[in-house]
Amino acid sequence: MKNKRIANDTCQEIINSTLSAMAEDGIANLTTKSISKRADVSTAAIHYFFETKDNLIYNSFVFIIKSIRLDMLAARKEQTDPFMRIRGAVEAHFSATHMSEQAAYIWPQLWVHAGCDVRTARLVRVFGARMVSNFTYDLCDAGMERRDARLAAIELRALVVGLWLEKQVTKYAALGERREVFDRVLARLAEQSNKNKK
Amino acid sequence: MKNKRIANDTCQEIINSTLSAMAEDGIANLTTKSISKRADVSTAAIHYFFETKDNLIYNSFVFIIKSIRLDMLAARKEQTDPFMRIRGAVEAHFSATHMSEQAAYIWPQLWVHAGCDVRTARLVRVFGARMVSNFTYDLCDAGMERRDARLAAIELRALVVGLWLEKQVTKYAALGERREVFDRVLARLAEQSNKNKK
DNA sequence: TCTTCCTTACTAATTGATCAGTAAGGAAGA
DNA sequence: TCTTCCTTACTGATCAATTAGTAAGGAAGA
Numbered sequence: 001m002k003n004k005r006i007a008n009d010t011c012q013e014i015i016n017s018t019l020s021a022m023a024e025d026g027i028a029n030l031t032t033k034s035i036s037k038r039a040d041v042s043t044a045a046i047h048y049f050f051e052t053k054d055n056l057i058y059n060s061f062v063f064i065i066k067s068i069r070l071d072m073l074a075a076r077k078e079q080t081d082p083f084m085r086i087r088g089a090v091e092a093h094f095s096a097t098h099m100s101e102q103a104a105y106i107w108p109q110l111w112v113h114a115g116c117d118v119r120t121a122r123l124v125r126v127f128g129a130r131m132v133s134n135f136t137y138d139l140c141d142a143g144m145e146r147r148d149a150r151l152a153a154i155e156l157r158a159l160v161v162g163l164w165l166e167k168q169v170t171k172y173a174a175l176g177e178r179r180e181v182f183d184r185v186l187a188r189l190a191e192q193s194n195k196n197k198k
Numbered sequence: 199m200k201n202k203r204i205a206n207d208t209c210q211e212i213i214n215s216t217l218s219a220m221a222e223d224g225i226a227n228l229t230t231k232s233i234s235k236r237a238d239v240s241t242a243a244i245h246y247f248f249e250t251k252d253n254l255i256y257n258s259f260v261f262i263i264k265s266i267r268l269d270m271l272a273a274r275k276e277q278t279d280p281f282m283r284i285r286g287a288v289e290a291h292f293s294a295t296h297m298s299e300q301a302a303y304i305w306p307q308l309w310v311h312a313g314c315d316v317r318t319a320r321l322v323r324v325f326g327a328r329m330v331s332n333f334t335y336d337l338c339d340a341g342m343e344r345r346d347a348r349l350a351a352i353e354l355r356a357l358v359v360g361l362w363l364e365k366q367v368t369k370y371a372a373l374g375e376r377r378e379v380f381d382r383v384l385a386r387l388a389e390q391s392n393k394n395k396k
Numbered sequence: 397t398c399t400t401c402c403t404t405a406c407t408a409a410t411t412g413a414t415c416a417g418t419a420a421g422g423a424a425g426a
Numbered sequence: 427t428c429t430t431c432c433t434t435a436c437t438g439a440t441c442a443a444t445t446a447g448t449a450a451g452g453a454a455g456a
Binding site: 023024025026027028029030105108109111112113114115116121124125127128129132150151154155157158159160161162163165166169170171172173177178180181184185 | 227228307327356371
């Protein structure tokens with residue numbers, strides 16, 4: 001309120017507020033006023049730091065993509081076994097530790113925004129492509145042939161997104177079922193790549 | 199313009215306009231004015247038929263869900279082989295024949311809206327649950343055990359949604375790859391259920 | 397003093413919604 | 427057949443509220 005020289009913190013606070021407001025009320029009801037209230041700053045501060053509302057939204061998306069990306073990379077580095085790397089990446093995707101529960105609701109908003117904003121579309125595309133690329137690498141590492149690995153990676157990524165959406169939005173499956181589906185797929189892939197090795 | 203007594207057509211035109219406006223500009227930029235322009239009626243007409251903007255949005259969502267649902271049911275009825283039924287349902291989901299290309303972009307908007315509207319949330323949940331239920335039935339029909347069928351159905355549904363999203367938004371895979379991924383999964387399930395039969 | 401960070405105070409435009417009014421047509425009685 | 431009456435299906439004008447964005451200035455540290 002009175003402390004100064006914390007511009008970076010203020011910026012971050014505005015971004016956090018943008019994400020939480022978006023998650024709760026949807027992008028349709030996202031206003032500079034609602035953001036400024038949550039961040040406890042004036043609406044003018046938003047324009048001071050981000051110029052336009054559109055730019056703020058884009059930068060908020062960049063922030064979460066980066067966060068999850070970092071989480072996934074960190075989870076990968078801990079593991080040497082390729083399947084544990086995949087599992088770690090997926091877990092980071094699902095939990096996103098430092099993100100609040102609500103922030104998880106950002107993904108569909110991201111996809112929507114990608115539909116009418118080129119920058120956001122690229123952001124989403126690059127993130128997805130990297131995930132597939134990582135999975136492909138891991139599966140090759142596990143002994144799969146390049147082509148099979150690529151297709152399996154695409155399948156894996158689609159599955160992760162689909163299961164994520166099911167958990168967050170559609171919600172027809174029981175808690176254990178989701179986990180079991182994923183475990184089975186991983187087990188099958190492991191079996192498949194072992195067969196290749198022989 | 200001047201013709202009256204075509205309320206049903208006008209209603210439908212407003213819904214179509216809502217969907218196309220939503221697909222093009224996103225739900226964030228959806229206004230009664232933009233809808234009324236596309237439908238070539240006054241904004242007052244929108245309120246006359248749908249009372250509130252929110253109610254119009256909900257009814258538009260109901261319309262597409264029903265449309266796709268009908269398409270899927272029609273596709274299922276044509277087939278006797280369980281795997282062909284699954285394939286038909288998925289194809290209907292991907293193509294949505296009588297819908298324009300743009301309308302396909304509605305899904306993420308639906309998921310977003312489900313996040314802050316209970317009615318929409320139920321709509322999405324029921325649609326997803328029915329799809330899983332249908333797939334489970336088909337897989338049982340093919341010879342799978344109930345439990346396996348249920349898990350495979352959840353996997354299948356997640357895969358369909360994930361691949362759809364990849365095609366529409368993320369766009370990292372080539373045209374053939376998507377098809378091949380799905381074909382492989384179906385082939386594997388067929389093999390799996392054949393093994394059970396023996 | 398200068399720069400950084402942010403507020404108060406504002407505006408012009410747009411928003412969803414409401415209003416009174418009306419043209420078209422069907423139903424019913426004479 | 428003609429008149430009267432009522433309902434349906436809208437329109438154009440207007441509403442208060444809200445919107446994103448701006449201009450000016452102040453407080454505080456360097």
